[in-house]
Amino acid sequence: VSTGADGTVCFWQWDLESLKFSPRPLKFTEKPRPGVQMLCSSFSVGGMFLATGSTDHVIRMYFLGFEAPEKIAELESHTDKVDSIQFCNNGDRFLSGSRDGTARIWRFEQLEWRSILLDMATRISGDLSSEEERFMKPKVTMIAWNQNDSIVVTAVNDHVLKVWNSYTGQLLHNLMGHADEVFVLETHPFDSRIMLSAGHDGSIFIWDITKGTKMKHYFNMIEGQGHGAVFDCKFSQDGQHFACTDSHGHLLIFGFGCSKPYEKIPDQMFFHTDYRPLIRDSNNYVLDEQTQQAPHLMPPPFLVDVDGNPHPTKYQRLVPGRENSADEHLIPQLGYVATSDGEVIEQIISLQTNDSDERSPESSILDGMIRQLQQQQDQRMGADQDAIPRGLSNGEETPRRGFRRLSLDIQSPPNIGLRRSGQVEGVRQMHQNAPRSQIATERDLQAWKRRVVVPEVPLGIFRKLEDFRLEKGEEERNLYIIGRKRKTLQLSYKETSCDQSEGSGSSEEDEWRSNRKSESYSESSSDSSSRYSDWTADAGINLQPPL
Known part of the structure; x- marks a missing residue:
């Protein structure tokens, strides 16, 4: 399923024979008014229920237990946009968070979704928050369940x-320690007491949520740049490690044991195609600007450092699709290219292969044309850079994707440079001396198709997970179908009872109607007489009716 800013929910069907998604999804357009956007979604553990949150404050529920997905409910309890939603780990409950300062725990009972309100303005005894914080309008920024679903944690904008x-919805603890908003909440894979939190303040906390105490704290300090905001964290399956990513492109790995296995790889790893400019063709498809190819049809990229210099051959085999390549296919060919201001720099222009000398004249001419076009583009961009006032080229402007002259790049040590100034965002620029993209050969495409990005789950674990999902899915399907049948029977019973009472009691109904008419007549006459009596009392001796 995918949700988007266009206000639609798309269900994409996977074809087991072709191993491809159907190009035509089943689409629900949830746009009661212009500007409505879908913000979040979550599947139940069995996959039969889907909950979505949107900017129109509505939670929409879908059921996938029949041949096609069906929308079964619209829940309108929130008063502001719903931007966080998550099903629990082992049941049919889900948690929603809203900018209205509340979260709700929803449960499915008798074909209805009923909720428990969690008000972020709730205080506990001994609260030491400042007056400013007390009067701040609370907003929920993140939500999470613990491992056994007995506890939920909400992050608030204070x-x-x-x-x-x-x-019960009872507030148990307030966990304080962050200095900025928290957008990462991760529960431990099997210990229900442990929760991890991280945010834009660069702090990573491990909490004991049953006691409300802090177990461990790490601050993501970057030398020469302050701190890096933490954007995401995940535990390993065994719970012994967790990894985090920050705003400066760093991957942080925490855990028990020795770090020597990680020392075998370079500290700086980038693809030479990172942050390359893109264009769109007449069909609005994305193409690489240099080679005019679709990105997924380009050959496997080179692995380079932060300055764009290629790593040795042994590291190039870490790139998916290059694992079994020969050494000569992993060594880039270096050449010298003149920049627009007359500088001559060393640059990777092609792959060094055994048959490079036997290349056809047409191929050489094509490569030359590509390089010539790229040089012309570099010259145009260099002229545009010269037109920018020198006061704006000190690294403080907002970076953009594209080529930049090397002389205008921020000069700094390799671990620090090429980032947006500040402590929150760290967007790298592409170096002029990075390897150039090449036209993919058939061999490249075949290697790319056979690449292994993520290893397969072991068969035993996969079967266990799949059996659990199927069992939970059957429970959810029965829960909904049985509940719907009961409700249908109740409605049909009520209709039958009404029909019988109408047939047997027609004379009583006529009598009731005649009695009702007489009652209404007497009520109207008495009401009019009372109004007239009031008028006469006020009017005194003048007994003429009012005009």
Whole structure:
């Protein structure tokens, strides 16, 4: 399923024979008014229920237990946009968070979704928050369940984490320590006591949520640049490690044991195609600007450092699709290219292969044309850079994707340079001396198709996970279908009872109608007489009716 800013929910069907998604999804357009956007979605553990949140404050529920997905409910309890939603780990409950300062725990009962309100303005005894924080309008920024679903945690825009009992809605603890908004909440894979939080303040906390205490704290300090905002974190399956990514492009790995296995790889790893400019063709498809190819049809990229210099051959085999390549296919061919201001720099222009000398004249001419066009583009961009006032080229402007002259790049040590100034965003620029993209050969495409990006789950674990999902899915399907049948029977019973009472009691109904008419007549006459009596009392001796 995919949701988007166009207000649609698309269900994409996977074809087991062709191993491709159907190009035509089943689409639900949820746009009761212009500007409505879908913000979040979550599947239940069995995959039969889908919950979505949107900017129109509505939670929409879908059921996938029949031949085609069906929308079964629209829940309108929130008063502001719903931007966080998550099903629990082992049941049919889900948690929603809203900018209205509340979260709700929803449960499915008798074909209805009923909720427990979690108000972020709730305080516990001994609260030491400042007056400013007390009068700040609370907003939920992130939500999470613990491993056994007994506790939910909500992150609030006042930087406090609130721990709630998921069955009663009671506030258990306030976890304080963050200095900025928290957008990462991760539960431990099997220990229900442990929760990880991280945010834009660069802090990573591990909490004991049952006691409300801090177990461990790490601050993501970057030498020469302050701190890096933490954008995402994930635990390993065994719970012994967790990895985080930050705003400066760093991958942080924490855990027990020795770090020597990670020392075998370079500290700086980028693809030479990172941040390359893109264009769109007449069909609005994305193409690489240099080679005019679709990105997925380009050959496997080179692995380079932050300055765009290629790594040795042994590291190039780490790139998916290059694992079994011969050494001569992993060594880039270096050449010298003149920039627009007359500088001559060393640059990777092609792959060094055994048959490079036997290349056909047409291929050489084509490569030359590509290089010539790229040089012309570099010259045009260089002229545009010269037109920018020198006061704006000190690295403070907003970076853009594209080529830049090397002389205008921020000069800094390799670990620090090429980032947006500040501590939150760290967008790297592409170096002029990075390897140039090449036209993909048939061999490149075949290697790219056979690449292994993520290893397969072991068969035993996969079967266990799939059996669990199927079992939960059957439970959810029965829960909904049985509930719907009961409701249908109740409605049909009520209709039958009404029909019988109408047939047997027609004379009573006529009598009731005649009695009702007489009652209404007497009420109207008495009401009019009372109004007239009031008028006469006020009027005194003048007994003429009012005009």
